[in-house]
Amino acid sequence: MAAPAPDHDRPHVEIDRVSMAFDDRPVVDRLTCSFPRGRVTVILGGSGSGKTTLLRLLAGLIRPTEGRILIDGTDVAGLPESALAPVRAKIGMLFQGGALLDSLTVGDNLALPLRERTRLSEARIDEIVTGRLDAVGLDHRVARLLPGQLSGGMLRRVALARAILLDPQILLCDEPFSGLDPISVKRIELLLSRLNRHHGMTIVIVSHHIASTVRLADRVLLLLPGRAVEGAPGELRENADREISGFFDEDLDESLEPREVATRIEPLDDSPRDAGSARG
Ligand SMILES: Nc1ncnc2c1ncn2[C@@H]1O[C@H](COP(=O)(O)OP(=O)(O)O)[C@@H](O)[C@H]1O
Ligand SMILES: [Mg+2]
Numbered sequence: 001m002a003a004p005a006p007d008h009d010r011p012h013v014e015i016d017r018v019s020m021a022f023d024d025r026p027v028v029d030r031l032t033c034s035f036p037r038g039r040v041t042v043i044l045g046g047s048g049s050g051k052t053t054l055l056r057l058l059a060g061l062i063r064p065t066e067g068r069i070l071i072d073g074t075d076v077a078g079l080p081e082s083a084l085a086p087v088r089a090k091i092g093m094l095f096q097g098g099a100l101l102d103s104l105t106v107g108d109n110l111a112l113p114l115r116e117r118t119r120l121s122e123a124r125i126d127e128i129v130t131g132r133l134d135a136v137g138l139d140h141r142v143a144r145l146l147p148g149q150l151s152g153g154m155l156r157r158v159a160l161a162r163a164i165l166l167d168p169q170i171l172l173c174d175e176p177f178s179g180l181d182p183i184s185v186k187r188i189e190l191l192l193s194r195l196n197r198h199h200g201m202t203i204v205i206v207s208h209h210i211a212s213t214v215r216l217a218d219r220v221l222l223l224l225p226g227r228a229v230e231g232a233p234g235e236l237r238e239n240a241d242r243e244i245s246g247f248f249d250e251d252l253d254e255s256l257e258p259r260e261v262a263t264r265i266e267p268l269d270d271s272p273r274d275a276g277s278a279r280g
Pocket of ligand 2: 051
């Protein structure tokens with residue numbers, strides 16, 4: 001028998017002929033794919049192609065109608081609810097809505113899961129909260145603010161801090177770039193890349209953001225009607241099959257955005273300006 005492959009050569013998560021139906025309507029149909037350990041995989045696909053459903057299956061939030069979901073070799077789809085806790089502890093999830101409670105401060109939002117699920121002292125919880133804020137590039141004073149007082153980009157970073165709170169090995173992100181300005185997109189991108197490189201986190205991202213996908217992804221899983229395709233981003237982009245490479249045409253490349261925005265700025269008047277009289 002061959003010696004077991006070293007850990008980093010084995011997939012961290014495997015999906016084996018998984019189907020998921022809602023009210024008899026198949027959303028995922030006998031999908032087989034894998035997510036390599038310590039790598040970034042981006043899931044691309046049209047609206048309604050089952051991307052969020054797939055993340056929820058991976059997180060163990062819903063059970064497949066059929067098939068196996070192996071995390072570190074353990075089939076979680078077959079585990080009883082009582083045995084799922086240690087598996088869920090390995091997984092962090094950045095939800096589409098951010099999942100922050102508006103009535104609690106950022107600090108209390110972050111402390112909540114630690115207070116509920118651990119027996120850590122308040123002093124230690126405080127330390128962890130500050131540490132996670134720091135990890136996403138936010139000052140510790142942000143802990144005292146309410147979510148409503150933060151910008152969209154900061155909120156997304158707090159949501160990311162919450163997703164990595166319990167030090168997960170696997171991080172699932174549902175559209176982490178949606179609705180953000182280009183600078184915030186880059187910042188989230190950098191943070192995800194850092195979590196992957198410095199902490200070896202296995203990261204799975206659902207995204208429509210092609211520019212980020214090309215920059216971040218080691219692997220891409222493309223969900224097309226009736227089939228799924230896996231490959232390196234460059235490989236899929238150059239694919240002779242237009243249904244595959246066509247996905248990369250819809251490039252929302254930032255280089256286009258400033259130009260578009262610039263054409264919409266109308267001068268207020270056409271009188272000449274000089275620095276001295278500009279503002280009174
Ligand atoms: N809990 C649910 N109950 C019924 N239908 C659902 C449920 N979750 C998702 N669906 C349906 O499954 C399909 C795929 O949804 P989703 O995974 O959210 O797609 P995506 O994230 O790719 O846009 C959609 O048609 C959606 O309406
Ligand atoms: Mg979705």
